[in-house]
Amino acid sequence: MVDDHENKTIASETRAWANILAKNSRQFLESDNDNSQTALSSELKKLISTPLINRIHVYRLNEDSSIEYFSSYNKNHNFPAISDKIAQISQLSTIQYDENYLELIVKINQGQHTLGYLFIQSSLLEKQSFIKKLTYIMLSFLVFALIIAFGVSQWLFNKTNQPIVKLIEDVGQISQSKDFSIQLASQPYKELDILAKNINVLLLRTDKHINRIIDEHQHALSQNQALENRLSARTDALKESNQELLSTLEKLHEFQGQLVETEKMASLGDMVAGIAHEVNTPIGLGVTASSLLADKLNEIKVSFEDKTLKSSQLKKFLTDGVENVSIIFRNLERAAKLISSFKKVAVDQSSAETCTFNVHGLLDEVLLTLSAKLVSTNVTVSVICPEDLNIKSKPGPINQILINLILNSIYHAFEGLEHGTITINVMNLSDQLHINYSDDGLGIDNSVKAKIFDPFTTTKRGSGGSGLGMHLVYNLVTQALDGHIVLDDEPEHGVCFDITFPVELAAT
Numbered sequence: 347m348v349d350d351h352e353n354k355t356i357a358s359e360t361r362a363w364a365n366i367l368a369k370n371s372r373q374f375l376e377s378d379n380d381n382s383q384t385a386l387s388s389e390l391k392k393l394i395s396t397p398l399i400n401r402i403h404v405y406r407l408n409e410d411s412s413i414e415y416f417s418s419y420n421k422n423h424n425f426p427a428i429s430d431k432i433a434q435i436s437q438l439s440t441i442q443y444d445e446n447y448l449e450l451i452v453k454i455n456q457g458q459h460t461l462g463y464l465f466i467q468s469s470l471l472e473k474q475s476f477i478k479k480l481t482y483i484m485l486s487f488l489v490f491a492l493i494i495a496f497g498v499s500q501w502l503f504n505k506t507n508q509p510i511v512k513l514i515e516d517v518g519q520i521s522q523s524k525d526f527s528i529q530l531a532s533q534p535y536k537e538l539d540i541l542a543k544n545i546n547v548l549l550l551r552t553d554k555h556i557n558r559i560i561d562e563h564q565h566a567l568s569q570n571q572a573l574e575n576r577l578s579a580r581t582d583a584l585k586e587s588n589q590e591l592l593s594t595l596e597k598l599h600e601f602q603g604q605l606v607e608t609e610k611m612a613s614l615g616d617m618v619a620g621i622a623h624e625v626n627t628p629i630g631l632g633v634t635a636s637s638l639l640a641d642k643l644n645e646i647k648v649s650f651e652d653k654t655l656k657s658s659q660l661k662k663f664l665t666d667g668v669e670n671v672s673i674i675f676r677n678l679e680r681a682a683k684l685i686s687s688f689k690k691v692a693v694d695q696s697s698a699e700t701c702t703f704n705v706h707g708l709l710d711e712v713l714l715t716l717s718a719k720l721v722s723t724n725v726t727v728s729v730i731c732p733e734d735l736n737i738k739s740k741p742g743p744i745n746q747i748l749i750n751l752i753l754n755s756i757y758h759a760f761e762g763l764e765h766g767t768i769t770i771n772v773m774n775l776s777d778q779l780h781i782n783y784s785d786d787g788l789g790i791d792n793s794v795k796a797k798i799f800d801p802f803t804t805t806k807r808g809s810g811g812s813g814l815g816m817h818l819v820y821n822l823v824t825q826a827l828d829g830h831i832v833l834d835d836e837p838e839h840g841v842c843f844d845i846t847f848p849v850e851l852a853a854t
Contacts, residue, residue, distance in 0.1 A: 360468040375461040390419040403465035526553035628677030635673040731772035738850040743826035759787020784842040
């Protein structure tokens with residue numbers, strides 16, 4: 347019996363032959379020609395060029411799933427036909443070993459469709475006989491070669507031992523003394539003499555190479571010293587440049603802080619202008635009504651002094667007086683509310699203290715403060731916020747954030763539009779206050795979106811825009827409120843900001 351390694355080799359060759367023959371058998375199984383069986387048998391004889399294969403069977407799979415014998419191949423008359431292996435297809439799907447041969451069945455496929463099966467039987471004796479012959483030949487050749495090599499080596503050793511020993515000693519002395527200018531003497535044998543001459547050439551080149559390395563080393567030392575001097579000079583210059591850069595950067599940060607404060611005061615100035623305009627109307631109406639009431643009062647006084655006062659005249663004066671006093675009261679009350687709201691918002695803006703407040707009330711105060719701006723620009727603000735939402739946080743930064751966002755929409759988003767809508771949606775989820783701010787304005791250009799929160803980013807460069815509004819909003823959200831703000835890219839029109847920061851719910 348052959349060993350396991352030889353079995354694996356024969357099995358590998360058998361499987362390779364089975365796949366090749368199965369591939370070449372497909373066209374005959376698909377053919378409806380009556381001579382396809384004979385043609386396949388002839389084709390198998392042409393293809394099989396190895397004595398390893400004893401027998402081949404080809405079975406066809408019919409449409410009714412039945413399997414029938416189709417064609418076969420036998421190596422010679424010493425290998426008579428055997429019974430079909432249809433009943434053993436499942437068993438022989440893996441290689442099965444016998445004492446003198448192995449057997450295997452593989453599928454004949456056309457794409458995903460199975461046309462039939464190919465049975466192959468390979469001899470284990472042919473390979474064993476070939477391997478044994480090859481082994482005997484190799485052993486004989488090896489023994490002969492060893493004998494020849496031993497004899498030649500003995501002869502060469504005897505002939506060349508002394509000159510070689512002398513040559514080795516001379517090379518050893520040169521290596522020990524490291525004087526490569528020494529040359530070896532001529533040798534009695536041509537080959538050794540050539541070797542000695544080549545060694546002399548090598549020694550000469552080695553000596554030149556060592557001298558060149560020494561010179562290059564000295565040159566490299568001088569170059570390194572010069573490089574170190576230049577590097578030291580450049581390092582000193584770089585330190586000075588870095589110091590200047592740090593100083594400039596520190597000044598830039600101071601300047602940026604001043605600009606941010608200026609931006610805060612600018613937004614506060616806008617509110618002051620709006621409040622002044624809004625307060626002017628009710629106070630003007632109050633002044634007009636009080637002047638009219640004073641005139642009427644003088645008329646009544648004159649009539650009373652002249653004793654020409656009529657009851658109808660007094661009744662009309664009382665009616666008009668009540669109406670004028672009502673007008674004066676309503677307008678003064680409206681002005682007082684505006685001033686109170688502005689006062690509260692202005693104080694909150696300048697304060698970063700934590701306190702408890704109602705979110706809906708805070709939004710109402712901001713919108714009341716900006717009502718003049720909103721009315722003059724025809725902008726509607728829709729607020730979605732629970733009225734009983736009380737939180738503990740910093741109202742100042744929230745005020746500043748909302749005012750900056752609303753003013754930004756008024757100045758940029760609704761420029762040139764007849765009407766605009768701003769939506770502010772507020773909710774509390776998992777101790778986080780979520781503010782979704784959106785408008786239906788012109789939107790933000792794609793070239794600006796990526797740097798919307800960077801300082802000095804503005805679309806109104808040269809037209810009064812400082813480019814610090816959204817940078818201020820970003821700093822207030824991330825630093826003062828310890829939250830985060832994201833610009834949503836999804837809306838087709840306008841902008842949408844998602845602001846989230848931690849808060850603590852307060853008892854209502």
